[in-house]
Amino acid sequence: MAWQALDESIGMVALSxxxxxxxxxxxxxxxxxxxxxxxxxxxxxxxxxxxxxxxQSLVEFSRGLPQTWxxxxxxxCLDGLLQTIQCEADDTPRYTTLDESPVSxxxxxxxxxxxxxxxxxAIENSACYRFVHPTHGDYPRVNRYRFCPEGSPYIxxxxxxxxxNLEVEEFEPESWISPMIPNR
Numbered sequence: 001m002a003w004q005a006l007d008e009s010i011g012m013v014a015l016s017x018x019x020x021x022x023x024x025x026x027x028x029x030x031x032x033x034x035x036x037x038x039x040x041x042x043x044x045x046x047x048x049x050x051x052x053x054x055x056q057s058l059v060e061f062s063r064g065l066p067q068t069w070x071x072x073x074x075x076x077c078l079d080g081l082l083q084t085i086q087c088e089a090d091d092t093p094r095y096t097t098l099d100e101s102p103v104s105x106x107x108x109x110x111x112x113x114x115x116x117x118x119x120x121x122a123i124e125n126s127a128c129y130r131f132v133h134p135t136h137g138d139y140p141r142v143n144r145y146r147f148c149p150e151g152s153p154y155i156x157x158x159x160x161x162x163x164x165n166l167e168v169e170e171f172e173p174e175s176w177i178s179p180m181i182p183n184r
Contacts, residue, residue, distance in 0.1 A: 003052060009147070010122050011045020012129035014038070031127055032142050032161075033154040039127050039145075044118060047084055049131070050077030123149050128158060 028038030
């Protein structure tokens with residue numbers, strides 16, 4: 001899978017307070033289109049966000065380019081990735097090659113959870129969110145929650161918000177935002 005095809009925005013979900021209470025999650029930031037829901041980011045998608053940031057930082061460093069991401073954000077991501085590795089404690093034995101400089105696990109079969117199943121659940125519980133790159137200046141937070149997937153019960157709320165708030169830009173460059181519903 002290509003790096004750019006991994007969309008960490010999908011992992012931003014809106015969960016009902018009832019679901020949150022039943023699963024023991026702490027209360028979270030309110031979802032702008034339904035105040036009885038909180039906004040949560042699935043760990044796997046946070047990890048995608050982080051590994052993309054670490055990769056971008058390494059590529060920029062190797063090419064002598066200025067760093068896009070703040071050092072504190074990169075180290076936050078590395079800490080989060082380490083916590084996930086320790087939490088999951090994957091004990092799959094990885095074979096090592098017989099080469100002079102051995103590598104481990106190349107082509108080895110693994111028993112993985114279904115990414116597709118998780119992604120379907122995330123889309124069903126979508127917070128209509130799209131990541132906005134920090135280099136694009138001041139972008140009102142609520143505007144990040146206007147990219148609902150097809151069939152979302154919040155599309156009309158978003159359209160009403162857009163109609164009532166003239167400060168929302170009509171055009172946003174495709175290079176930094178991928179709407180799930182077209183702008184009107």
